[in-house]
Amino acid sequence: MSRIAYFGPQGTFTEQAARRLAPGEELIPAETIPAALAAVRAGRADAACVPIENSVEGAVTATLDSLSEAEPLVAVAEVLLPVHFSVLTRPGTTEIRTVASHPHALAQVRHWVEANLPGAHPVATSSTAAAAVAVDAGEFDAAVTAPVAVEHYPLEVLATEVADVRDAKTRFLLVRKPGELPEPTGADRTSIVAAATNRTGALAELLTELAVRGINLTKLDARPTRNNFGEYRFFIDFEGHVAEPRIGDVLAALRRRCRNVRFLGSHPRADNGTTEIEPGAANEDFTDAIDWVASVRKGAQA
Numbered sequence: 001m002s003r004i005a006y007f008g009p010q011g012t013f014t015e016q017a018a019r020r021l022a023p024g025e026e027l028i029p030a031e032t033i034p035a036a037l038a039a040v041r042a043g044r045a046d047a048a049c050v051p052i053e054n055s056v057e058g059a060v061t062a063t064l065d066s067l068s069e070a071e072p073l074v075a076v077a078e079v080l081l082p083v084h085f086s087v088l089t090r091p092g093t094t095e096i097r098t099v100a101s102h103p104h105a106l107a108q109v110r111h112w113v114e115a116n117l118p119g120a121h122p123v124a125t126s127s128t129a130a131a132a133v134a135v136d137a138g139e140f141d142a143a144v145t146a147p148v149a150v151e152h153y154p155l156e157v158l159a160t161e162v163a164d165v166r167d168a169k170t171r172f173l174l175v176r177k178p179g180e181l182p183e184p185t186g187a188d189r190t191s192i193v194a195a196a197t198n199r200t201g202a203l204a205e206l207l208t209e210l211a212v213r214g215i216n217l218t219k220l221d222a223r224p225t226r227n228n229f230g231e232y233r234f235f236i237d238f239e240g241h242v243a244e245p246r247i248g249d250v251l252a253a254l255r256r257r258c259r260n261v262r263f264l265g266s267h268p269r270a271d272n273g274t275t276e277i278e279p280g281a282a283n284e285d286f287t288d289a290i291d292w293v294a295s296v297r298k299g300a301q302a
């Protein structure tokens, strides 16, 4: 049985994602996202499940930063979960002055709290389930959690299906140490983090390398390097798998152009996306072109 570290404690959305990505495996809660990834790097876990992006709040920056630092890890699978929240309180609570949760959850229920718990102050906790623990301990009055959290903590449900934006989704990754890659499926996602040189047009040049090969970008985030003010790392996701010639070609080009590129994985997409290939940008076009150059070099132009 594999050991899967996840951003916990028990009852987080990430635990639900881990159950979907690694059914039947041993799940080990970690208090923070960096701690879940550190468990894999240290060999205490075989893989980790962490949130990567939310359709309302965007990137989970703790995941981006932790993936770009320390020893490399690669994503091998992803899952998309619908996100609606429950609001939990201690039995007998009559007045709600504080509402605790993960910042991504608080941001997604702000209007509901204003309308239904006027005057209540939002308080950030490390995760939605950590908010439930704190409410149980009497630190705060209400917690915004995953529906499953009520099964783990002795709290009462004040409201369910709470969300300012309908159909919000969060994408979660299963990451491992670099090793065997998942097989290409024809609907895959590749992720990298690139440190572009600090000069005019550097980001545009990176994106052009993708565009001229007809490779569709699926996500772009910038995070400060933290060393020099104004210097950024770019997290770039695009359609395709590193095993494909066209993706290998663009990765080689990015490697040439950047101060540093870290490969963050190629794995099947969970959003049913189909990969559209522009004329002249199919894998066969790349291999035919390479074969043609080889034949020219041999003096046997066809």
Ligand SMILES: O=C(O)C(=O)Cc1ccccc1
Binding pocket: 007, 011, 012, 013, 014, 015, 051, 054, 083, 102, 104, 105, 126, 127, 128, 129, 146, 170
């Ligand atoms: O805190 C949690 O439960 C998490 O898994 C992170 C999170 C927070 C809000 C929405 C989706 C995931």
